[in-house]
Amino acid sequence: MLGKKILCLFRKYSSSAALLEGPALGHGGCRVELDPRLLLSNPTNLKGLTLAQTKVAHALLFKTHDLCSNIYVANNLIVSYSDCSSMDCAFKLFEEIPLRNLVTWNLMILGCNKNSLYGYSLRIFCQIHNFGANMDEFTYGSVLSACGSGSLANAAAIGLQVYGLVWKNGFVSNGYVRAATIDLFAKCGKVDDALRVLHDVDNCENVVCWNRVVSGAVKNMDHLVALEVFAQMCRCGTLSPNSFTFSSALTACAAVEELELGKCIHGCVIKRGTGGDVYVGTAIVDLYAKSGAMLEAVKQFKLMRVLNVVSWNVIISGFTKKGDCVSAFSVLNEMRKSGEELSSFTVPNVLSACTNPNIFKEALQIHCWTYKVGLNIDPIVESSLINTYSRIGAVSLSEKVFVETGKMKQVGVWANMISAFVQSGSYEKAIIFFQDMLENGINPNMYIVSSVMSMIDSLALGRQVHGYSLKLGMLSEVSVGNSILTMYSKCGDLEDSLKAFEQLERKDYVSWTSMIVGLAENGCADKAIRLFQDMGFEESIPDDRILAAVLNSCSALRSLKLGREVHGFALRSWSGDEQAIVDSALVNMYSKCGDLDSARIVFDRTRIKDQALWSFLISGYSRCGQVEEALELFHDLLLSGLKADAYTCSSILGALAISSESGVGRQLHGYTIKVGLETEVSVGSSLVMMYSKSGSIIDCHKAFQQITDLDLVSWTTMIASYANNGKGSEALQLFDRMKRSGVEPDAVTFVGVLSACSHAGLVDEGYSHLQSMIRDHGIKPGQKHYACMVDLLGRAGRLEEAKTFIDSMPVKPAILVWETLLAACKVHVSNIYAEAGEWDHALKIREAMGLRRKEAGWSYM
The missing domain is CATH 1.25.40 (Serine Threonine Protein Phosphatase 5, Tetratricopeptide repeat)
Structure with a gap:
């Protein structure tokens, strides 16, 4: 017996006799007369019946007592119930069959699979195993298919146990069983296990098994593995790849942009005459489109005899990737004229080409067209419209799209709308929408929480969102954890930022980078360096942001020894593209630590010198009193075509203040006026100091008056200038003005x-x-x-x-x-x-x- 656990779920009827209740109806409600003799002589007549007809047949067979004596008829009746999606009746019938055979058990497993009752498929299999009954390839294949459905917990582990029985009972060479096992492991993301099953049989000639491994690897993004298995399959000699094989291999080539290998596979397709298959043809077009060879993609697209919506989407996506919005719109028009039904993915494909305000009109046309064909209410289309309007700077239209179909939307649409507000700088609206979402009873996902956290600069609000994410159990998501620690760091709460970092269940590269950079930028140089030392680099190499942050921390600590160690580490292990960022940090570190020779070596070897690189070295010379070198480098900076920034000018002016080069100082003052830097507070304060040192108090006052946003440093510099030049009363009057302006003295x-x-x-x-x-x-x-x-x-x-x-x-x-x-x-x-x-x-x-x-x-x- 199957057992009380299964039986208790189907107690709608006290016995199968209860199936007699109600009229025997056929199609359209008419009574149907069934001859039990015909059913007995040819039980296949039970196939294709409606549920009502199946119940009538069941009742007739029950009355004639032929149901219990003819297992073939009973099995066909189970199939009929299964086909009618009435597994409760099938289970009831199954309980009353006195002499079940293996076919009966297999049909029940197949019926459960067909009706997505995968848990019951597994239970029936366990019952068979507990009874000690013999099982065949259909039993094993069916239960492995149930495990591969994706709805069972620990499916891979259960599959391994079943596969152990397959080995034990000698069915490992059966292609149906092995294909189901491979499919199971591939769907569970265990491509290595799928490969082992494939190679458990030497010289496997089952194409289905090979195809399952190739397609499984592609679905798991293991594209190189898929191509290697495909190559092994081709080397066997006795195997002949089919359309399914070629489409999977071409998809892998497209994903990794292996155009040359893809061309070889394309040649094999032509040779074997499988190019007429719509899936193979689409994969070929996709290969050329994703590799940027749009001329060849269009050629192959036009050669396809049969097109489907995926084929059209692939060619449109290719033009979009190339930034050719005109061609993308042209293909869309052709698709509409062909009568092909557009899918919800077609619109996002085209809209992704709308990346600038110049094609606002086209985006608006597509928006109107979605109304016409009824796609405007599709969440995918709605999200793409929101993103498109946001990208082209029309966030108000994004909001209009959002409210058009009501507020109760899928969480993904809310996420796109909030993200649009964040990217456009409309932080207040993003918060309002976030609150509105909560009021509507929609729980935010990790993308929404991360987006909201990224813009928060209020510690009180940040703590609230942090608490809410904790309530929803999102702290295990590394992206949410990273956004939380970054928020605390941005708000200046380094203690809570570190606490959030330490509480992360899993730290990724972004976690370490955010924390180290946050510490460095908030004046915690020593902690930044210690965290860098704790970070392991076995699996990843530090990027330019981390190296620059650590080097800047060494600069802040004036630790030349640590700076040299980091420099050596970078030379050994890092070969990033953003070399200028690291070189600037190196020059800054060596300059601030007083090692100007090393700073100059790094400076001279850098091919592309940005503004920061010049500024750091010039300020280093100025700080060390090497005014001539600083002025010479400043002259070279101007000859290079770059403009000096406020930091550079203020550094040289500060050096000139302690030298006797007053004439040069006035020339530099003239340059700052020419480039519009005289109003900068750092430049103005340095001019005040320079003129003060030379006793030119009138020029001090003029320079002070030119500063637009006076800060504490500029007020203090002018007060000291008055004091040092015998203008005590003026200094005290200026001090009173400073306090009235709201600036707090130090x-x-x-x-x-x-x-x-x-x-x-x-x-x-x-x-x-x-x-x-x-x-x-x-x-x-x-x-x-x-x-x-x-x-x-x-x-x-x-x-x-x-x-x-x-x-x-x-x-x-x-x-x-x-x-x-x-x-x-x-x-x-x-x-x-x-x-x-x-x-x-x-x-x-x-x-x-x-x-x-x-x-x-x-x-x-």
């Missing part, structure tokens, strides 16, 4: 402010600003701030107060503070000699102090 700003008070002799104001620095801005004074106060008191002649101030400092006075006090004392003694008319003594003291004959508070203007 410790460096207060050094300039206190210095201004010192030069202007404003003691009370100095005390006030020192207290405000602590009270209002929470800045802890440093040695320079205290030195400025001592200088202020010393200039005012309040030396005892200066000494008392030093004694009351909350930190131990540094040498700078004592030197300032001593200098004030010397100035005070010098002034005493001067007031007494003893100029020789006063001059000697000034010369010992290294002072010029310039009164404090004056400027050279």
Whole structure:
């Protein structure tokens, strides 16, 4: 008996006698008279009956008691129920057959397979095995087909067990069984196992088995394996590839763009006369189209005697890939005229050619045409229209397409619409659509979550989406995990970014790259380098982004040793195309670490020098005070046809500020005006500093006024310039302006402010600003701030107060503070000699102090 588990599912009838209930109806509801003698004499008369007729025949045979005595009739009745998709009746009949034979069992498995009841097919097979009944090739082949349906859990493992029985019972050489086994493993993605089954029999001459391996490899994207198996098949000599073989092999050639091999296979097709097959012909056209040989593709397309929708789609896709939208539209028109019914894949093929606004009209025409043929409601067509309008910059039309057929859509359509908003920068609408999607009860997929995460720059919103993805169980998806850690990194939360990285179940190359680059760009250079050291390179080689990020981290740490080690690693293991990016990072690293010789070697060997490469080396020379070399390189930069950027100009101006090349500085100022860089804050601040060093306070003010977006550095530079050139009152007024503008001062700003008070002799104001620095801005004074106060008191002649101030400092006075006090004392003694008319003594003291004959508070203007 089959068992109670199967039987309990079909208790609609207490016995097969219940099938007698109801009229015996034929086609159109008419009663049908069936002669049991005819059924018994020729049971094949049971085939082709309707369900009602089958039930009548069942009832007649049941009444005459011939059902139990004639297993052949019972088997044919099972087939009839199976054909009518009434497996409940088939199971009921099966239970009541007293003497089942192997055919009966096999027919039940076949019936379950036919009606997609694959789990019951397996159960019946297990029942046969438990009974110890003999099984034949049809039993094994049918249950292996059930396993290959894709609906059974652990299908590959079950298939291996069944195949073990095949070996044990001597059916391994049977072509039907082996073909089913190969098909099973291929569908489970186990092409290696499929190959082993193929070669379990020496000199296999079953073409079906070979074809199953080739097609299975193609479906699993193992195209090179498919071509190798095809080559082995051809070398056998006794095998003759058929249309199925050729179409699979040609598909593999097209996928890997092996045009020459494909031409050879094309020759074999012509030789064997199989080119008339529509699938082979389509595969040939696809080969030439995907290889870019559109003239030959069109030629082969026109030679095809029979065309189907796939053939048309292939030639259209070929023109689309070449960017020939005119030809793609032309073929589409031919297809419509031929009367061929267009599929939902035809429209995306054509629309993918609409990549620029110049063919907006054509895209609109196709959109209108989809309404005419009723394809506008197809999700694939809708998604392609959304993507097309987004690509050509008409996101409003993408949104219109989306709302045309109502809001309740497939998740893929929502994904395309949200992606369109993200790519066009309409982040607010993307968030609104994401929320709308959730309100409609549609769970987002990983693509939607990744798209939304990629645009979020708000930590609060990012945490919400992170929580939602956690609720949906998406964190196991590596793309979602990568987007989460990138979001935290972009929002400056490196701690949570690292936490998200560590919680990834599987880290791919993008995970490592995102984390290392994020750490490097957010000032965590040491962590970026440690993570790079932890990254294994057995299966992958670091790309230019990772190498550049790590080298920039070495630059930030000023670690020449680490930088050289990374450089050596790159020379040994990396040979990427984006060499300029890595070379720029190398020049930057060597320059910032002070190894200008190595920086120049990398610079000179680089064939294509971009703007960054020049800038890094020029700034390196400028930083090290090698002004002549920096200017010479700057001159070469201009001769190369490139324009200097703000970073380059500010670097040279900074070097000129400490040199005596004031004339060159003015020339460079003229160049910045010519190229429109004088308004850049970095350039303007450097000009202010340069003119300040030369005492040209008027030019300082002019340069400052030219800056469009003043930042803390530019305000601070101008304040210090006023202070250093004896314009204390102006410096303090500028400081008040800065605070009113909303810019928060820092410790460096207060050094300039206190210095201004010192030069202007404003003691009370100095005390006030020192207290405000602590009270209002929470800045802890440093040695320079205290030195400025001592200088202020010393200039005012309040030396005892200066000494008392030093004694009351909350930190131990540094040498700078004592030197300032001593200098004030010397100035005070010098002034005493001067007031007494003893100029020789006063001059000697000034010369010992290294002072010029310039009164404090004056400027050279």
